[in-house]
Amino acid sequence: MALIVQKYGGTSVGDVDRIKNVARRIKKTREEGNGLVVVVSARSGVTNELIARAQAITERPDTRELDMLLAIGEQETIALTAMALQAIGVPAVSYTGAQAGILTDQVFTKAKIKQIVPKGILKDLKAGKIVIVAGFQGINEEGQITTLGRGGSDLTAIALAAAVQADKCEIYTDVDGVYTADPRIVKTAQKIDEISYDEMLELASLGSKVMQSRSVEFAKKYGVVFEVRSSFNHNPGTIVKEEVAYMEKVVVRGVAVDKDQAKVVISNLPDKPASAATIFNALAEASINVDMIVQNVAHTGGVDLTFTVQRDDAMSAVKVLPAVLKKLGGGEIKAYDNIAKLSVVGVGMRTHAGVAAALFTALGDKGINIQLIGTSEIKITLAVDRAKADEAVRAAHEAFGLSK
Amino acid sequence: MALIVQKYGGTSVGDVDRIKNVARRIKKTREEGNGLVVVVSARSGVTNELIARAQAITERPDTRELDMLLAIGEQETIALTAMALQAIGVPAVSYTGAQAGILTDQVFTKAKIKQIVPKGILKDLKAGKIVIVAGFQGINEEGQITTLGRGGSDLTAIALAAAVQADKCEIYTDVDGVYTADPRIVKTAQKIDEISYDEMLELASLGSKVMQSRSVEFAKKYGVVFEVRSSFNHNPGTIVKEEVAYMEKVVVRGVAVDKDQAKVVISNLPDKPASAATIFNALAEASINVDMIVQNVAHTGGVDLTFTVQRDDAMSAVKVLPAVLKKLGGGEIKAYDNIAKLSVVGVGMRTHAGVAAALFTALGDKGINIQLIGTSEIKITLAVDRAKADEAVRAAHEAFGLSK
Numbered sequence: 001m002a003l004i005v006q007k008y009g010g011t012s013v014g015d016v017d018r019i020k021n022v023a024r025r026i027k028k029t030r031e032e033g034n035g036l037v038v039v040v041s042a043r044s045g046v047t048n049e050l051i052a053r054a055q056a057i058t059e060r061p062d063t064r065e066l067d068m069l070l071a072i073g074e075q076e077t078i079a080l081t082a083m084a085l086q087a088i089g090v091p092a093v094s095y096t097g098a099q100a101g102i103l104t105d106q107v108f109t110k111a112k113i114k115q116i117v118p119k120g121i122l123k124d125l126k127a128g129k130i131v132i133v134a135g136f137q138g139i140n141e142e143g144q145i146t147t148l149g150r151g152g153s154d155l156t157a158i159a160l161a162a163a164v165q166a167d168k169c170e171i172y173t174d175v176d177g178v179y180t181a182d183p184r185i186v187k188t189a190q191k192i193d194e195i196s197y198d199e200m201l202e203l204a205s206l207g208s209k210v211m212q213s214r215s216v217e218f219a220k221k222y223g224v225v226f227e228v229r230s231s232f233n234h235n236p237g238t239i240v241k242e243e244v245a246y247m248e249k250v251v252v253r254g255v256a257v258d259k260d261q262a263k264v265v266i267s268n269l270p271d272k273p274a275s276a277a278t279i280f281n282a283l284a285e286a287s288i289n290v291d292m293i294v295q296n297v298a299h300t301g302g303v304d305l306t307f308t309v310q311r312d313d314a315m316s317a318v319k320v321l322p323a324v325l326k327k328l329g330g331g332e333i334k335a336y337d338n339i340a341k342l343s344v345v346g347v348g349m350r351t352h353a354g355v356a357a358a359l360f361t362a363l364g365d366k367g368i369n370i371q372l373i374g375t376s377e378i379k380i381t382l383a384v385d386r387a388k389a390d391e392a393v394r395a396a397h398e399a400f401g402l403s404k
Numbered sequence: 405m406a407l408i409v410q411k412y413g414g415t416s417v418g419d420v421d422r423i424k425n426v427a428r429r430i431k432k433t434r435e436e437g438n439g440l441v442v443v444v445s446a447r448s449g450v451t452n453e454l455i456a457r458a459q460a461i462t463e464r465p466d467t468r469e470l471d472m473l474l475a476i477g478e479q480e481t482i483a484l485t486a487m488a489l490q491a492i493g494v495p496a497v498s499y500t501g502a503q504a505g506i507l508t509d510q511v512f513t514k515a516k517i518k519q520i521v522p523k524g525i526l527k528d529l530k531a532g533k534i535v536i537v538a539g540f541q542g543i544n545e546e547g548q549i550t551t552l553g554r555g556g557s558d559l560t561a562i563a564l565a566a567a568v569q570a571d572k573c574e575i576y577t578d579v580d581g582v583y584t585a586d587p588r589i590v591k592t593a594q595k596i597d598e599i600s601y602d603e604m605l606e607l608a609s610l611g612s613k614v615m616q617s618r619s620v621e622f623a624k625k626y627g628v629v630f631e632v633r634s635s636f637n638h639n640p641g642t643i644v645k646e647e648v649a650y651m652e653k654v655v656v657r658g659v660a661v662d663k664d665q666a667k668v669v670i671s672n673l674p675d676k677p678a679s680a681a682t683i684f685n686a687l688a689e690a691s692i693n694v695d696m697i698v699q700n701v702a703h704t705g706g707v708d709l710t711f712t713v714q715r716d717d718a719m720s721a722v723k724v725l726p727a728v729l730k731k732l733g734g735g736e737i738k739a740y741d742n743i744a745k746l747s748v749v750g751v752g753m754r755t756h757a758g759v760a761a762a763l764f765t766a767l768g769d770k771g772i773n774i775q776l777i778g779t780s781e782i783k784i785t786l787a788v789d790r791a792k793a794d795e796a797v798r799a800a801h802e803a804f805g806l807s808k
Contacts, residue, residue, distance in 0.1 A: 016457065016460045016461055019461065020461065050480075053420065053480075054483070054487055056420045057420055057423065057424065057484055057487045057488045057491060058487050058488065058490065058491035061490075062486070062487060062490050064497070065483045065487045065490070065498055066483070066487075068483040068486075068498050068500075069480060069484065069487075072476035072479050072480055075472065075473075075475070075476050075479070076454075076457075076473060076476055078472065079458070079469045079470070079472040079473035080457065080458065080461055080469075080473065082466070082469045082472075083458055083461045083462050083465045083466060083469045083470075084462065086462065086469070093468070094469055094472050096472075098502075099547055099548075120547070143503055144503075145500075
């Protein structure tokens with residue numbers, strides 16, 4: 001008998017009928033001879049409703065009380081899911097995060113899992129029951145309810161899979177898996193059968209919204225193999241696992257794009273050793289995350305510094321910087337909010353040369369101007385004009401033969 | 405500094421504005437120099453919504469899972485109430501039943517409180533915080549969430565008042581207190597300032613819907629003095645406490661009426677020793693509660709047996725009885741579902757003679773026929789025609805001078 005952890009997201013348990021559908025899927029997996037721990041999210045929309053109710057009370061609700069409030073979303077789903085299973089003759093029992101022994105740190109609304117003590121779960125599994133666990137929540141040392149922040153239910157599933165030493169971990173969502181590109185942009189995009197943690201991490205952090213990076217990082221750290229697949233059909237999904245040799249045969253695994261980027265250019269910055277550090281410290285203090293950075297000495301004798309930020313942060317950056325530049329003794333600011341970030345990702349890049357050249361050629365052939373370039377061992381990232389982003393994704397997808 | 409336990413019911417916390425209103429009341433009590441533990445119910449309507457959702461999944465939801473589901477109603481209110489207090493500058497912290505240390509037995513949906521271990525609560529009170537506790541819920545020995553059944557939040561408040569040795573316990577509701585009669589029936593009905601546990605118990609069990617008997621019984625057992633009052637004004641309410649000598653000066657404390665009664669008459673029952681026992685055992689097995697019972701030997705040589713039941717149970721009684729009568733060898737059944745039960749209650753009856761006579765006279769003067777009579781030490785109960793019930797209540801109220 002295999003032990004499987006399944007996780008169903010908010011759309012998969014969005015209403016009573018969908019919960020019944022999930023119960024039938026679980027029953028089927030059980031009838032194939034498996035033991036199951038099932039993690040469920042709140043019904044889609046519920047968490048936002050609860051936040052709205054809190055904000056009708058006070059603009060800035062206390063985070064401890066917010067976690068107390070938000071935890072009820074998943075508590076509803078676990079009870080209803082357990083009932084739906086019992087109604088079709090499957091023994092099931094629900095667990096809150098606290099009952100499941102999911103111990104976290106003290107940071108409300110974005111707690112980290114410190115340890116899982118799945119004593120009760122293992123006992124109920126042994127008794128032949130399906131165990132339904134509330135995602136997204138845990139309990140701290142003082143017995144207070146905490147929540148894990150965005151993507152928290154995925155994290156619950158992966159951490160539980162590690163804790164109960166599951167044979168498989170299946171993350172059910174509303175897409176079929178991870179694709180070589182966004183199928184809305186590239187019609188010939190292919191579902192990826194297997195992908196390494198590192199590739200998944202790069203795609204997750206680059207606008208492929210399938211999963212949050214922290215869940216993938218956790219899976220990588222504890223060696224949890226998981227599959228991302230759809231709860232609305234029975235197609236196989238994408239398996240995410242440790243890199244194996246044959247993965248390197250593929251040069252590029254996928255192409256990701258993030259269209260919500262802005263570019264800030266500071267020109268004629270005085271050429272002092274601490275200039276860049278002063279600027280990025282000021283931005284960090286204002287909680288502005290800087291992504292790509294390029295610096296070069298300008299022909300005027302000063303320095304040109306260019307960086308990208310999330311589009312939402314561009315205005316804040318423009319507000320923070322003048323005071324800094326004044327202190328440094330010069331420099332002009334220009335911001336452009338029409339930037340997209342395109343990335344090609346693949347562990348094969350480590351062993352294949354000429355990937356950058358092929359990418360530049362493909363974009364050049366289409367007359368797409370490259371504004372900034374960044375690279376890592378398994379990724380090349382380019383900033384391009386947002387209006388050209390879709391065309392650039394299609395060109396890159398084509399250039400690396402991802403349409404099969 | 406006095407320590408006060410306050411309980412606010414579902415209508416008092418029915419929406420965001422009412423929760424803010426409750427927060428202001430709590431703040432006022434605190435500013436008068438008091439420490440507070442506040443018990444809140446689910447917003448009115450929420451529990452029924454949750455039950456409806458469960459029944460959309462399965463007709464007969466498992467009781468463990470139902471408790472897991474229902475507990476979220478109060479968990480929402482505690483978080484919102486704590487937020488509302490913090491928003492007006494009052495330090496507050498919410499507790500689920502489990503966190504409050506409310507330990508119950510294993511009977512889901514109608515658990516009994518076994519013990520309260522208020523360690524965390526006492527610590528937070530000492531730190532100057534208002535402690536907000538979810539009513540209606542607790543935790544059993546296995547760490548599973550239980551609920552306490554109807555009137556559960558009142559019970560939570562009274563049990564907590566005993567556990568933290570509160571100086572006062574205030575039950576806030578949508579009425580001003582306990583009245584000498586239902587003000588909708590008797591316009592001159594008066595609010596009762598003080599009432600003994602026993603009187604309150606008789607009234608609670610007799611259609612005065614202010615509180616469930618079990619909460620009053622718990623208060624009596626542990627000597628918790630409590631006040632029933634309105635959360636919508638600042639009028640003093642009704643104080644419920646141990647009987648004291650001066651209470652006996654009043655002969656009748658109040659008049660209660662229950663209009664949902666039915667009468668079953670079995671005539672010509674064979675006069676055997678076990679006849680009545682056989683009948684009432686059969687009714688008990690069918691979960692039918694019998695209230696008033698009268699038996700007398702009929703002129704025909706058989707026995708006439710008359711009893712009252714809740715109106716809903718009359719049909720079941722009529723279904724169950726024929727088989728029993730057949731076994732006993734005779735008897736005819738007639739049922740009347742147009743019965744009301746009128747009770748006058750007062751500890752003064754113990755020392756005052758002639759109460760029954762005065763009551764019969766008052767009703768007789770109005771031409772109201774008395775169908776059955778039952779008495780206890782502090783109560784006289786009469787069954788009358790439902791159509792005459794209101795008139796009977798007014799006559800009794802008048803006869804004992806309750807309009808002042």
